[in-house]
Amino acid sequence: MGTPDAPPVSAGRAALLVLADGRFPAGGHAHSGGAEAAVRAGRIRDARDLAVFCRGRLHTAGLTAAALAAAAALGLDPLVLDEAADARTPSPALRATARRLGRQLMRAARATWPGPELDALAAARPRGAHQPVVLGLTARSAGLSPEDAAHCAVYETVGGPATAAVRLLSLDPFEATAVLARLAPDLDRVAGRAAEYARQAEREGTGALPAASAPLLDIGAEAHAAWPVRLFAS
Template identity: 80%
Template sequence: MPTNETPPPPRDVRGPAAGGRSPSPDGPDRGRQPLPGGGVLGGVGALLVLADGRFPAGGHAHSGGAEAAVAAGRIRDAGSLEAFCRGRLHTVGLTAAGLAAAAAAGLDPLVLDDAADARTPSSALRVTARRLGRQLMRAARAAWPSPELDALAAARPRGAHQPVVLGLTAHAAALGPPEAAYAAGYEVVSGPATAVVRLLSLDPFEATAVLARLAPELDQVVARAADAARRALDEGPDALPAASAPLLDIAAEQHATWSVRLFAS
């Protein structure tokens, strides 16, 4: 199995679309090493780097819909933040995690980029996803140089959807589909939690406790996303989750028109 010394094999992003299972080590168990005494060791070190809130990929300027929800009174305290994050996690979080897992599992990122478009009804959020995808691409290529990232950057110069870039980044970092799903799912809840600390002056310990309480549900979302990605290798991207949150979409469209705001989305 690949180690840090072995860069991932080059892969043509315009290669065969979803349908054919990619050869090992591109499968679902990619990046995992058997441990003596049982279990597997994923590339947890690289995952920590990728999921770090300080990873310089532009996320700090986005609230994940929290700014609009605070203004509408839907987030007022730690309890309503938790409800908001739970809703996000099981809808757009599941969808993003599925896309990221599929990209890490070896599905064609351009096919996944189209699938992400189809799963993002809000035009404002499509623009945001591509902008963040482009910013992530910059950081990813510096952190884990790889021909597959170069190829996607060349094919989508204005940016691919962020979860797709995230999954391909995980692949370049020798991480597997579940780790890619973890990074995507965690970001979907950690972004709003951080933003609400700034927006409401919410106690940061309470905000972090919200994330801790959601961690078991993140595990469930990741399991569903990784399972869907495995099926998508055979059945194509339609097997991926397409959960959405209409209120997030509507609020995002309104938020994009505000003249005074702290966050870009």
């Protein structure tokens, strides 16, 4: 082991746990990540459907969000990334959700890991920047890496629907968590690719970031936003 002054090999790991924790007060627990609309439409009926749903979300919206987060953590201009996020989010319901979650995360981030870059983005986007951009900047402010930011983003992408499915379908929580555990190697791979894309965007511009999208998530989000009563905010 190193001397008392050397940084531990796991530097940042505890900060990552704090940021990725579902109890981090950023409002994510109120969102199902499209699962509530998919359950109503009959597209998620059991743990198997949930696994396929999560995998589809991970490789589309998840990859796109993770690359934006990694790029923000790397130090790319958050306002340019926010514009790139808008272009990658055709659904106004999802843009509103992303900005609301971004605003809530910003409030928590400025209390936990305050810094001038967070202040600047909060001032430029008082109604909230897209959540993945704020997430990346929060990771940066906490001293975390682009890979860490991407890991947080991909985990949120599947953690939201899995938790929501427990409530929506009375799914066994052990089964729902097993779905997440089986996805873990995919989460690692997608987070790794997202960080590579972020480095490519640093050289070539934000056009190099992925824009993977999922038609039914966009359609379902608009249907869900029109419901008079719902369990989850999105």
